[in-house]
Amino acid sequence: MSYRQIVIVLLVLLSSSTNTVFANKKKPTKKEVTTLSNEAILLMKEGSYEKSLIKSRLALSQAIRLKDNNLIAGSYNTIAANFDQLSEFDKAFYYYHKGLTYANKTNNDVLKNWLNNNLGNIYCFDKKQYEKGIYYYKKSLEYSTRIKDSAQIVFTKLNLTWAYFDIGRYEEGLPYLKYINKHHEKHGDTSTIVALNMLNGMYYNYKNEPEKATFFFENAIKHGNEGNEKSDLSYSHHEYSKFLLKNGDYKNAYKNLAIFNAITDELNDEEKLNKANVAGINLEIDEYKREIDKIESEFKTKEYVLLQEQSRNKKIVIVLSAILLLLFLLFYLYSQNAQLKQKNKLKDLRSKAQENMINASINGQELERKKIAAFLHDNISALLSSAGLHLHAYTSQNQSYPQEIMKTKAILEEAHDQVRDLSHELMPSLLARFGLFDALDDLCEKNSNSILHFEYASSINRKTRYDEDFEMKIYFIIMELLNNIIKHSDASQSKLSMEENNELLKITLLDNGKGFDSSKFHVLEGFGLNQIKARINNLRGNIYLNSKLNAGTTITIEVPITYPKKTTTPVFPSQ
Incomplete structure (x- = not known):
């Protein structure tokens, strides 16, 4: 068997081993999981809770495989929202908490805002634990303020007002009510107009101003009858009946109480229907919860097995790679052109050294x-x-x-x-404090005089900052080039221009001096260009020099930009 055949066989074995390691182990992409999550949200909005729960569970399992806390938190939020719609508040509460645990590990303030708000709703309106509910509402307000979501700020302050008024703490809720009254028309949602009128009615009832209270209660009922939000309408009739009873209008108080009871019965019937639908879901809710809880532990077990397989196959790959390397080395040593290659290698090593x-x-x-x-x-x-x-x-x-x-x-x-x-x-203080571009502008200005003028031009924002070492190296490279122009060019005009292009920093320096023969660039050690070229090679960049005698010089440098290290924050799609 020839050397070439041996190499081909080993390459086939290496490829087969690698493919075996990753066969059936392909992870889903972030885009695929995001698409799946969005489909689950859409199904929930359409009322297809069974299909939405199945989709969101699948999205959760894949998000856990990706170890993406944003997607995990979002999946839990969608699962909880489904149970919330089905009036399964205990399960919704459980999954909202799970979602918030993962959301707190991210920078996704939009998702944190929703999860805290939803937990506040359950604590206040289902569990009647108002202090905890108010705590989560305030956390939600903190995040909505941070992301500058004006509509969400109004919505959260509406919930806070409702919570405080519901437990009779009107003075604590009043600042939030004033804010909503001022900003609702610009930033609010027409769906909350019923609640806003009802809250104003409650406040003026508390302040014993019956005319204003009557106006707002009747306005709330009017808008409630025009819309589809039965729960707010029901609550408005209930609060209005209490107000009328307090003021001795027993007939109208009873009338509004009867309407409240009728709407409440309708809501209860709808809730029973939702629960009946839950009972009909193929995936039992309790079993669903247990299966989701098992996903993380099952994935950890599978991941451990996969790591063991990868470790074992990695050793095989290393052995095969070592054999290939040895064969290539033997072939190199005993080939007919070994001597020539050795000389070239030594030459390259000397150059590199x-x-x-x-x-x-x-x-x-x-x-x-x-x-x-x-x-x-x-x-x-x-x-x-x-x-x-x-x-x-x-x-x-x-x-x-x-x-x-x-x-x-x-x-x-x-x-x-x-x-x-x-x-x-x-070490120019301007470079450290204000960055490369201010320092270069200042450098050009300092070196300009009545004999030689340096013009500085840049299409890059002056406030742009790169890595500190990168800026320092670029600065001293340009400073050395400016010194060469001053000492050797006999120029009267020179221009330094800077631009970014596809993650590359492009530097162009031209002058109208006497120039030189650029074909002899490799021997121009007197100009220090070899050292400049070495600096640029160290930055993995390139230098292009174009010069002719008595026709000036143009030097172009392109280097990959090194940015300061920072963390990007993926934005989770809001529901």
């Missing part, structure tokens, strides 16, 4: 610049300032003092200024 030495030297210089600049600024400059202050204190307290004191004071001030200037030259 030289480049590494240059980069190490450059990095060392930059590190020393930072250390010396910091030492001069933090220590020497501080000592000189302290000495100057002592002399100033002495001269302030003594009217007569030797002339040497004044000379010493002047010398210290001059030394302080020189240390400060040296510190800024070693």
